[in-house]
Amino acid sequence: MPRGRALPGAVGALCRALPPRARLVPEALRRAKLDRPQATLDFWRLLYALLKQIHGGKWTESDAIDTQIRFVKSALWYHGYGRPELYRLPSDGSAGSRELLLAFSWLLHRMSLLEQLLARNRVRTGDETSVCMCEDDLSQSEQGTTEIAPEYGPEDRVDVRYLQWLNGRLRFQWRSLHAQHQEQCKLLHKIHLLTSGSHVDQILGHFSVTEMDLIRQPESYKQLVQLLELETMQLEAFLEWKQLEPVYWQWMETVLDNMAEEGNMCQPQDTHVEKCRLPKVTSCCPWADSLTGQISKLSRDLKALRDQLHELVTHRKSAWEEKMKTRAEDLQKEDLAATVRKIQEAVELKLLDLSNLCAPKKNKMHGLCRLVYRSKHSASRIGFSRSVSKEPAPAVSATEVIRELQMREASLQRELEQLREECRQRMDKIAEGLDGVICISP
Amino acid sequence: MQELVTSDHASCDFPTAPGGGGPEEGGGPEACGTAGLCSLCPPRRDSQDDEQAKPEASSGDGCESRPSPKELEELELLNRALERALRVRKSISKTPLEIQAAPAEKPADEGPAFESAQEQQVPVSVGDVPVTGEVRAVSKKPASLKKPSPYQLRAPYRTDPDVKKTQRRAPARCVSQGPRTAGKSSSKGVASKQGRSHRPANSASGQQVCAATELQKAPGSSRSALREQQSFSIRNSGGERNLVAADRQLIDAGKKSCGSCGGSSRKENPTTESISGGSTSPRTVTVQQQGCQLQLPHPYRKAYSRNCRAWERSRLCQTSADAAAARKRFTDRIQTTFEFCPPMPALSPAEIEEELKVLQDVPSLLSQYVEAEPADHPTLQREYESLLTLEGLQTTVSQCLHKLQLLQAAVESQMRLHPDCTGDVGSCCPACVPARGRACGTAGTLAVPLLWYSSFQELRDLFALKLRVSMLHQEIALQKLTMTELLPVLESEAYPEASAAQLYRAMYTQLCEGGKRFPVLVRDELAD
Numbered sequence: 019m020p021r022g023r024a025l026p027g028a029v030g031a032l033c034r035a036l037p038p039r040a041r042l043v044p045e046a047l048r049r050a051k052l053d054r055p056q057a058t059l060d061f062w063r064l065l066y067a068l069l070k071q072i073h074g075g076k077w078t079e080s081d082a083i084d085t086q087i088r089f090v091k092s093a094l095w096y097h098g099y100g101r102p103e104l105y106r107l108p109s110d111g112s113a114g115s116r117e118l119l120l121a122f123s124w125l126l127h128r129m130s131l132l133e134q135l136l137a138r139n140r141v142r143t144g145d146e147t148s149v150c151m152c153e154d155d156l157s158q159s160e161q162g163t164t165e166i167a168p169e170y171g172p173e174d175r176v177d178v179r180y181l182q183w184l185n186g187r188l189r190f191q192w193r194s195l196h197a198q199h200q201e202q203c204k205l206l207h208k209i210h211l212l213t214s215g216s217h218v219d220q221i222l223g224h225f226s227v228t229e230m231d232l233i234r235q236p237e238s239y240k241q242l243v244q245l246l247e248l249e250t251m252q253l254e255a256f257l258e259w260k261q262l263e264p265v266y267w268q269w270m271e272t273v274l275d276n277m278a279e280e281g282n283m284c285q286p287q288d289t290h291v292e293k294c295r296l297p298k299v300t301s302c303c304p305w306a307d308s309l310t311g312q313i314s315k316l317s318r319d320l321k322a323l324r325d326q327l328h329e330l331v332t333h334r335k336s337a338w339e340e341k342m343k344t345r346a347e348d349l350q351k352e353d354l355a356a357t358v359r360k361i362q363e364a365v366e367l368k369l370l371d372l373s374n375l376c377a378p379k380k381n382k383m384h385g386l387c388r389l390v391y392r393s394k395h396s397a398s399r400i401g402f403s404r405s406v407s408k409e410p411a412p413a414v415s416a417t418e419v420i421r422e423l424q425m426r427e428a429s430l431q432r433e434l435e436q437l438r439e440e441c442r443q444r445m446d447k448i449a450e451g452l453d454g455v456i457c458i459s460p
Numbered sequence: 461m462q463e464l465v466t467s468d469h470a471s472c473d474f475p476t477a478p479g480g481g482g483p484e485e486g487g488g489p490e491a492c493g494t495a496g497l498c499s500l501c502p503p504r505r506d507s508q509d510d511e512q513a514k515p516e517a518s519s520g521d522g523c524e525s526r527p528s529p530k531e532l533e534e535l536e537l538l539n540r541a542l543e544r545a546l547r548v549r550k551s552i553s554k555t556p557l558e559i560q561a562a563p564a565e566k567p568a569d570e571g572p573a574f575e576s577a578q579e580q581q582v583p584v585s586v587g588d589v590p591v592t593g594e595v596r597a598v599s600k601k602p603a604s605l606k607k608p609s610p611y612q613l614r615a616p617y618r619t620d621p622d623v624k625k626t627q628r629r630a631p632a633r634c635v636s637q638g639p640r641t642a643g644k645s646s647s648k649g650v651a652s653k654q655g656r657s658h659r660p661a662n663s664a665s666g667q668q669v670c671a672a673t674e675l676q677k678a679p680g681s682s683r684s685a686l687r688e689q690q691s692f693s694i695r696n697s698g699g700e701r702n703l704v705a706a707d708r709q710l711i712d713a714g715k716k717s718c719g720s721c722g723g724s725s726r727k728e729n730p731t732t733e734s735i736s737g738g739s740t741s742p743r744t745v746t747v748q749q750q751g752c753q754l755q756l757p758h759p760y761r762k763a764y765s766r767n768c769r770a771w772e773r774s775r776l777c778q779t780s781a782d783a784a785a786a787r788k789r790f791t792d793r794i795q796t797t798f799e800f801c802p803p804m805p806a807l808s809p810a811e812i813e814e815e816l817k818v819l820q821d822v823p824s825l826l827s828q829y830v831e832a833e834p835a836d837h838p839t840l841q842r843e844y845e846s847l848l849t850l851e852g853l854q855t856t857v858s859q860c861l862h863k864l865q866l867l868q869a870a871v872e873s874q875m876r877l878h879p880d881c882t883g884d885v886g887s888c889c890p891a892c893v894p895a896r897g898r899a900c901g902t903a904g905t906l907a908v909p910l911l912w913y914s915s916f917q918e919l920r921d922l923f924a925l926k927l928r929v930s931m932l933h934q935e936i937a938l939q940k941l942t943m944t945e946l947l948p949v950l951e952s953e954a955y956p957e958a959s960a961a962q963l964y965r966a967m968y969t970q971l972c973e974g975g976k977r978f979p980v981l982v983r984d985e986l987a988d
Contacts, residue, residue: 021894098808099879100798124794133906136774141906143764147922149911151929178966185975199923207916215753218761219768221910225464229756246763253770260777267786274793287811305809306875312816313868317861319823324857327830331850338847341840365848372829372856376822387911394914407968411775414915416922421926429824430932434974437939441947441971445964448950452960457968460977 025269028262037135038248040067050119051273059111061118062087067094068125071135084109094121097129116273123270132256138204141245144226144388145206149419167421210391221411222390387414775906799877807870815867822860829853935974942971 029044036042042064049057063079070077073093087109094104104121107114125131206227211227225233232239272416442459449457477701532981756764779787807815833850837843913919949955955963968979 060649095874095877096809098810099792102799120794123790127791137906137908141767142908146908147911149909151926152931178963178970182966182970182975185970189975190928196927198926199927200920203916203920203923211916213754216756218756218765220765225754225756229760232760233754233756236760239760243759243763246760246767248761250767250770253767253774256774257663257770257777260779263783264780264786267783267790271793272784274790299852303875306871308900309812309816309871310868312820313864313871316816316819316823317864320826320857320861320864323823323826323830324854324861327850327854327857330830331847331854334843334847334850338843341843345840351790357841358844361845361848365845365852368849369852372825372853375825376818376856376860387909390910390912391919392912392914400978411907412909414909414911416911416918419911420918420921420925423922423929426929427925427932429821429828430929430936433716433824434932434936434939437943438972438974441939441943444947444951445968445972448964450962451953456982457964458980458982459968460973460979 024262024265028259028266028269031255031259031262032132032266035132035136035252035259036064036068037071037139037252040064040071046115047119050115051269051276053114053116055113055115058113058118059083059116061115061122062090062111065090065094065118065122065125068131069136071138072129073130074138083111086109094125097125099124116277119273120270123267132259134255136256139249141242141249142388143228143242143246143388144222144390145210145228147388147389148385149414150385151423164257205392206389210389213389214393221389224391226388771907807867807874809871809874812867812870812874815863819860819863826857827854939971947971 026044029047033042033044033047040063042060046057046060050061062083063086066081066089067077069090087107091105099121101117101120104114104117106115209227209230210224213230214223217223217225217229228239228242232242445457755761830850830853833846837846847909913922948968953960965979965981969975969977973979
């Protein structure tokens with residue numbers, strides 16, 4: 019395809035592959051290359067909408083422009099965008115469309131923006147459940163919650179029985195939630211089991227609750243069908259974009275060329291040096307504070323562990339060396355070397371497991387998965403009937419997830435027990451201070 | 461009738477209706493569940509001598525004053541079927557009101573009803589049912605359903621106004637999957653039903669037709685099968701009596717009424733947590749009888765397959781080499797213009813968080829390993845192995861500590877580049893706080909991963925474990941909070957003296973026993 023015609027095609031495909039709520043007209047991109055101010059607001063809004071979607075937040079078009087700009091700037095910083103010109107853009111959205119175009123393209127590549135958005139906004143027709151427990155972790159690490167608690171002055175007394183009552187209520191609600199989940203499981207399973215073999219998609223094999231409901235009242239789901247169709251169009255635009263990509267990136271390079279010509283490149287040197295000389299911003303940023311807090315806590319724990327290990331190792335080592343001295347005559351050379359090597363290998367393997375656990379799990383499943391029931395005998399049947407596709411779709415078995423969850427549960431339980439034990443010790447100490455009362459623990 | 465209403469959600473195997481014992485399992489109040497049946501019942505009540513051309517009847521005459529035992533049995537079953545149908549309808553029409561109030565309660569509600577209904581169903585299996593003839597007879601001669609004298613015909617055959625409304629509202633929707641033979645079937649009797657049984661069920665009409673056909677195929681006609689069958693055949697035949705479109709409306713009504721309670725689960729993105737189970741009304745019992753023959757409606761099916769294929773293609777689509785090279789060129793160039801103070805922070809704030817998350821579990825994991833090493837070893841080899849392991853763990857610990865230092869440095873250098881931070885929680889890093897959304901996304905893989913489960917128990921375990929882990933997280937957070945807030949109170953004795961013991965006891969329970977067990981406080985009066 020001649021380059022002249024390919025670029026509009028690429029840009030058009032790109033614009034159509036963006037989510038419906040956050041779109042741009044192809045014209046805006048052209049204007050942005052020429053750094054026209056009219057395109058600036060469009061770009062700010064686009065970036066705002068896209069980044070909000072990535073971060074799972076809610077937004078409306080009516081959010082104030084400077085809020086939007088601030089958000090976009092901090093989000094770009096968060097993802098590691100380092101062009102200072104962008105951060106210096108005015109907060110009224112009056113200029114800078116070219117910078118924004120660059121940022122947009124950088125995001126496109128760096129974060130696989132289109133793919134992420136497609137995956138996030140996917141029309142869900144199945145029974146979804148999450149396989150990771152990330153929300154729990156993160157909410158734990160945010161320390162900002164203590165500010166929300168009401169302040170009680172020294173005069174206010176809170177009855178501890180109120181706390182007990184609250185606790186009891188909380189436990190009750192967990193139990194009823196559990197009961198409801200189990201009920202839900204039962205019903206889900208029934209649907210899955212009894213509609214096996216009916217689905218168009220053989221891999222799935224059975225209906226989900228939505229599809230079940232869809233059968234009974236198709237009109238209520240017209241919107242769903244429309245959304246599916248829109249999404250299909252978006253996907254087709256995405257595929258088109260993937261074909262025509264190189265043209266776009268070449269075009270973006272010309273944008274950089276233009277900027278270089280205009281001599282924008284010489285200025286950052288000064289500011290570069292300047293910024294480095296700025297005093298370190300004293301911790302006014304909650305993000306940095308929270309991270310620093312986590313880091314120091316981890317460091318503390320690890321240092322304690324290190325000391326403990328150090329002691330243990332020195333002790334053991336000296337004991338070992340004693341033993342070796344006394345037994346040196348007994349051990350023959352060849353035996354020793356071979357045995358030592360074997361042991362070393364075994365230890366390496368053991369520790370390899372550990373380092374795998376410590377390293378980030380790239381392939382770990384996150385987020386929502388579609389629940390699919392596959393009885394053991396049908397699994398083999400499906401395997402035969404279907405030709406093996408080039409790359410199997412990502413799938414995880416409930417057994418694995420259960421195993422991981424069990425490990426997680428065990429470690430959390432241990433942690434809880436440790437905390438309780440600590441409390442017990444402290445309470446025992448307090449008990450000694452209580453006059454005339456003996457506490458007999460259950 | 462009142463009794464029926466109250467027993468809507470109760471589980472009972474057989475509707476033990478008051479008002480009439482029959483020769484068999486207690487009489488059933490006659491619940492004519494459909495409007496069409498209104499025309500049936502009065503004649504039934506009025507005349508004892510309707511035309512009874514039941515072939516199985518002992519004699520072909522319709523002038524029996526007392527029905528034969530067999531007829532009694534049929535009628536008994538029929539009555540029960542009708543009563544169940546009405547009960548089902550009642551429960552369905554009630555649930556739309558309940559849904560707005562408490563969708564979360566639905567599963568619990570539906571559960572028992574569902575359960576009971578389920579128990580009454582016969583598992584689908586292929587076979588012939590000898591009741592075929594009876595069904596035909598029944599369907600042909602709805603008027604011949606006369607109530608034998610011992611039974612009291614109640615008048616619950618008045619359909620609910622709600623349902624009636626939905627009937628009128630229902631457009632003459634012509635479901636495209638196959639002919640709407642449901643209504644017409646009854647007049648042709650069983651033959652057409654049987655004929656259709658071989659055709660795969662279509663969603664709308666099919667579900668009821670197939671209910672009948674499937675149940676026909678159930679061997680050893682259990683009473684419940686017959687009951688269902690008859691109820692549907694009655695419905696169909698009843699519909700036939702009305703206007704031409706009435707049968708459609710009936711079926712629409714039936715679906716609407718069960719759809720209305722399914723409406724609560726009508727969400728675009730039904731996560732299992734939000735599914736209220738509303739779609740599983742008792743009526744789905746019959747659907748599930750022949751669930752493997754259901755088909756999705758055509759528009760959805762088309763849209764879904766196209767969508768699925770598009771996703772598959774997108775997933776398998778690779779970035780071409782040209783594109784990858786062009787991207788890299790652009791990105792490298794633009795990154796040269798990025799400003800970084802030396803040392804260049806290789807990690808963006810997002811990556812820092814990512815790394816930190818990974819390290820969170822490390823101390824406890826390492827402690828576990830350390831504790832796993834026993835103090836005494838039987839053999840020299842074991843001891844050596846243990847020593848090596850501990851040394852290896854030492855190395856890991858120092859590596860992690862080093863990593864933490866790097867992360868700290870990265871945090872600090874990122875702070876230098878940070879855009880104007882005013883220090884408020886909200887204004888500063890709006891992107892940082894909802895990082896959860898990002899961490900837990902689908903990470904850009906263009907396919908919804910599937911979670912296979914192979915048994916009901918697995919599903920239950922999965923849900924139970926997830927809940928348990930969440931609960932533990934919360935408990936730990938609460939524990940820590942309570943410790944930091946309340947223990948100092950006790951330790952510093954900043955409480956009224958009189959309540960010391962109670963306070964101690966309460967705190968002990970809360971902190972040390974998870975609020976479940978209580979210590980015993982004994983007054984130490986022998987001290988002096």
